[in-house]
Amino acid sequence: MSQYKVIGVMSGTSLDGIDLAYIHFEKTTHWKFEILVAETIPYDGTLEEQLREAIHYDAEELKQFDTVYTGFLAIKIRTFIEKHNIKDLDAVCSHGHTILHQPEKGITYQIGNLPGLGILLQNHVKTVVCDFRVQDVALGGQGAPLVPIGDELLFSEYDYCLNLGGFANISYHKEGKRVAYDICPVNIVLNKYAKQLGFDYDDKGKLARSGEYLLSLGSELDNLSYYKQLPPKSLGLEWVQKEIFPRLEAFKRKEIDLLRTFTEHVAMQLARNFKIRSKVLVTGGGAYNDYLLERIKYYKELNLVKPVDELIEYKEALIFGFLGVLRLRDEVNCLKSVTGAIKDHSSGKVYNFG
Template identity: 50%
Template sequence: MTFHAIGLMSGTSLDGLDICLARFEKQQAWHFEILKAETLPYSEEWENKLRNSICLSAEELLELHSEYGFYLGKSVKRFIEKHQLQNIDLIASHGHTVFHQPQKKFTLQIGDGRAIKLEIDIPVVYDFRSQDVLMGGNGAPLVPIGDALLFPQYDACLNLGGFSNISLKINNRRIAFDIAPVNIILNAFAQQLNKTFDENGDLARTGKINEVLLSQLNSLPFYQQSHPKSLGIEWCNESIFPLCKEIGVLDLLATFTEHASVQISKVLNENQLKKVLFTGGGTYNSFLTEKIRSKTDAEIIIPQKDIIDYKEALIFAFMGVLRINNEINVLASATGSSKDHCSGIIA
């Protein structure tokens, strides 16, 4: 059983649209190969549209939902033509998260899958999160199914993206949860210095840790909650940014990098993890990864570049394959929903 699928991922840090074509093959177990992948940086116009989408009226948001769907469709079409691809079985699109409030039973990822389908006429699977939220789950994290079936050789998989999240196996159950914000905060501070992000953590290296702020951050109630749990931009706006006033930007970067490393290493140590796969854009922040390594005995594995950059898009492609085959693609043990289920709307 072999499938060729394209996964689309737009992260909260807004660095662009990840497009990943992979081949998935099932013998006794699933195997994968990334065939082509690239990130299309957003134009300033699109970055602003997506960044400000949380402020739109209902009418404007519905308009953007359609417009962004056609944008995704056109982007995939160009990707297919550029690489002269054929025989693609499906497209799986995560969409771009605007709202995520599972406690109120809603989450919204814009980018209408039907618009994508109209552009390329290949089956599209989209809206992976809503069903889980309606079933009492967090709607996140979803990648643990891919971690379990595509990366079984690691004790845990940790993603350093807009937020850091981890999936691991405890007593034969795959659990997963968000640990702490990472790039969504660090990028916001770096942008105050006219940088898109803090490359290698070089800016943070020059700052000083503000011990008062560090203590306040580490004391936030979210870190004491048990899993499953997830974070959104709303939480950052309420809980993080108000604490960060009247402190220099370099010191904020240094302090927040330290904070992220404290929270991440704490999770690795509490769960006595030996071999952990690190992926996501934050993996390139060598200052952050050095700080995490200094606080844990876990072996941190940083894989080849295409896995670092495209693991999430890869797994959404895989989730689309599972959805088309009516197989479970969301784990209740990870999201907290009432049961494992097969999620995603097919266009």
């Protein structure tokens, strides 16, 4: 089989909602894709708050919430299929939502990946591929980032692929292998302070642009030990809650100044990771933050390429759809050079019905 029509499903740490993309993949001499239809389903305030707080749930509460979230996800996927009258569908490929990510302890937990997802969708699709991270952690890897195999096979014309979501992650080819890692938090922090100012996010970076840079805070952030670590490495909400938010709150300064300072911090950290005059594909919600992109180019001369909006917004959903296709073909979708696992492997649970 060389053609697949799948739905990729992604919920990121920035909590802006569930991304769904219906994609056609075709394998000839190389992989090609077309996003046929895509949309983001925002979370309501209650569910968003539960997702934010779930890191503090005990085991039983988390188990119950996983069941609730799996049911919620199934309803949203089913509605998407019916709304767009999707008949030709080989699989739903879903990331779920990360609650715990502590690979150094052998822990990663994405809710929404229970067998119930497949059961609830079986009248609309016969195959569900999900829970892509657990196997990699069991093999000694970081369980992240998983997108680089898509960068390698779908976007090889760029020197670097940069995703600006809840976290910034980078992927590039070096000495015959794909290297990728999380650089720093982005929207998981910026959105928090934009919300405190009455906005869902910092539109085009206008808020940060009008703030004041706090030199001592910027210096403290730049000296965090994570930035000195060599890859493979990855970040999670727990790290942000421990290392970032307390430092920002301790300064007791206006949200607008914290936004400016953290945006500057992100720009500096990102610029350090690129070679001068490189061609960089920029996707994720942060690609719309004009001020952030300006500041990155202030620190280093780069060709930052913003693709069509569809790709900016749905690249991760696209690639999780692709990870599912590779899993169905039993081909490598998780690279040891990226995650630090003991071997390349084909990751993801497959639920078949019918």
